[in-house]
Amino acid sequence: MEGRQSSIQSEEEESKRAFCLIDQLSMGAKNFKYVILGGGVSAGYAAREFAKQGLKPGELAVISKEAVAPYERPALSKAYLFPESPARLPGFHVCVGSGGERLLPDWYKEKGIELILNTEIVNADLPGKTLVSGSGESFKYQTLVIATGSTVIRLTDFGVKGADAKNIFYLREIDDADKLYEAIKAKKNGKAVIVGGGYIGLELGAVLKINNLDVKMVYPEPWCMPRLFTSGIAAFYEGYYQNKGVKIIKGTVATGFTADSNGEVKEVHLKDGTVLEADIVVVGVGGRPLTTLFKGQVEEEKGGIKTDAFFKTSVPDVYAVGDVATFPLKLYNEIRRVEHVDHARKSAEQAVKAIKASEEGKTVEEYDYLPYFYSRSFDLSWQFYGDNVGETVLFGDSNPATPKAKFGTYWIKDGKVVGAFLEGGTPEENQAIAKVARAQPPVASLDQLAAEGLSFACKI
Ligand SMILES: Cc1cc2nc3c(=O)[nH]c(=O)nc-3n(C[C@H](O)[C@H](O)[C@H](O)COP(=O)(O)OP(=O)(O)OC[C@H]3O[C@@H](n4cnc5c(N)ncnc54)[C@H](O)[C@@H]3O)c2cc1C
Known part of the structure; x- marks a missing residue:
């Protein structure tokens, strides 16, 4: 009996403590009128649009897990990896990619925008309008713009043997690019294998060749970039790459890797039995939108967060832009998700214009996007x-x-x-x-x- 009472007491104390903690957390929560979750391309263009439309100091926060202010991500697979005079921040902060003003960290300060870096949000409570970071900080908002972008698909996700060896790289954020850049320097004149023949594969194949590595590209499809290129277009790029000395191996996939005694990748095993030597492997096999935080809380479609033509989601006061948004593509009368930088910029601007207009009881025109993709290599x-x-x-x-x-x-x-x-x-x-x-x-x-x-x- 005594034992039961003391356990009831301790349960009560435990729940008191938990309530206390929640109180403390929400008391200590930072409050913002607007929060942009993510610190990539869309986030930067959204912040600029908020500033353009009129913003009071302290109203807006940008929360990013990256350590740097928003930048033009496409640079990472191009000039960032050049052997001579590589692009470096602050050179390519947004919005230089579209010929606009370069937003340095001081710009956010001047505008009274809180740039909260190195902060990963691990919990999003959309009905409660609260975000919680990995270190337990809480952020409250009135309006949220989700701009979490995409993450890479990893070979380890499919249990590919040896895919966790050192010097197997993926490229999404500046930290990834820094690691790859160091490996390129360390493995001077070495052998590189690119797994994947899409955007990343083609751009990385070129930039590694420019770095004087011996480059082989492997992909299962009959030609590169099959999602966009016709066989005629692809024949030009494959021929061009081959003339530059890039070896292309099609119709097979990497099924495993072996590492040396330091744990560094040494060989790539292909399904057709071929074994390729490698000092560096770069994998570009696609991405997936980062929507996990919001699962079950917001309507999704085609792998992304469903929005209207103003990037408003199914949850009041929550917008989604860039790679994560599945939006109505008016021109083709269908809904789509687009993982390209031009849409990241334009969707961000559209969402902010719509947010600001709705505060004044006004509306803006529907998003009428013409898909635009580009790439540069060699x-x-x-x-x-x-x-x-x-x-x-x-x-x-x-x-x-x-x-x-x-x-x-x-x-x-x-x-x-x-x-x-x-x-x-x-x-x-x-x-x-x-x-x-x-x-x-x-x-x-x-x-x-x-x-x-x-x-x-x-x-x-
Ligand atoms: C290497 C590379 C090259 C590319 N080249 C081209 C190109 O040549 N042409 C083209 O059209 N497109 C290109 N793209 C695609 C283009 O960059 C993307 O479509 C665009 O960046 C999408 O913008 P976004 O804001 O939606 O996402 P991102 O720019 O990816 O930004 C997402 C941000 O959210 C942050 N984040 C995610 N989750 C959390 C969380 N839980 N907490 C806090 N922060 C979080 C991320 O760290 C990141 O800062 C390229 C992409 C890559 C990776």
Whole structure:
């Protein structure tokens, strides 16, 4: 009996202590009118838009697990890894990537925006409007903008043997790029294997070659970037890379790795039985949006957080932008998630405009996005606008041996051009293909379109 009473007492004390702790936490919680969760591309562009629209000091916080202020992420797989004069912060903080003002950490201070870095949010209570960090700090908000972006898919996720060896790299954040940069220096003139033939694979294949490593690329598909490239487009890039000395191995996958006595990767085993020597392995096999914190609390679709044309989610006062948002793509009358920097910037601006307008009982126009992707590697540079569906027409000179090759592809659906790709275009020519993809002009015949090539776009 005595024992039972003392256990009841201790339960009561325990629950008193827990309540006390919650009280302390919420008393100690930092309160903001607006919180942007994430410190990447969308976060930076959203912060700039908040400042543009009018912000009182202390109203806005940006919470990021990264140690640095928002920057233009695409630089990490390009100039950041150059052997000579690599890009370094503060050079590529947002918003330089779109020709805008560079927002240094002092800019946030001047605007009275709290930049809370090195802080990972591990718990999000959307009904309670509270975020809690790994170190137990609480943040309360009136309006939340989710801008957590994506994370990489790891080979260890699939239990690939030896995939936890040292010098197997992934690339998402600046810390990853720093580690890779150090390894490139340490393994001078060594052997690199790139696993994956998408964006990251192609850009990393080029930059590692520029660093004078012996580069091999491995991917299972019949050609690189199959989600966007046609076989005709891919043939140019594969030929170009091969001419630069990059070896391409297609139609097989990495099934395991062996390490040396220091635990550093030494060999890559392929499904077809080939064994490749490697000092460095870079894996680029895709990403997934970081939505786990909000599971069960917000409506999701197509792997992302479902939003309307103002990036408002199913939860009041919660917006989602950038890679995590599944939004209505008005032009094609469907909903999509887009993992590209241009959309990260524009969706962030749209959400903030909508938030500010709604406070005044006003509305803004619906998001009307024209998909735009680009990439640069070696001395190549391509842009794509629109939708890559339907029949295709390749035009121009796509011989990989031609110096300064210029070629492109149109996608034609229901007799109209709906997408356009151009390698080596001038700013004006790129503008022209963007205009075509938006205007969707009718096409008389595919042969005529092929013959007209770029001039078709230039006359729209
Ligand atoms: C190496 C690389 C090269 C790329 N190159 C191109 C390119 O050439 N062209 C192109 O169109 N696109 C490119 N992209 C894609 C583009 O960068 C992304 O689409 C864009 O960055 C998405 O912006 P975002 O703000 O949604 O996410 P991100 O920029 O990824 O930002 C997300 C931020 O949220 C933080 N975060 C996540 N979870 C938490 C948490 N729980 N607590 C606190 N902080 C958190 C992250 O640390 C990060 O700072 C590239 C991407 C990478 C990784």
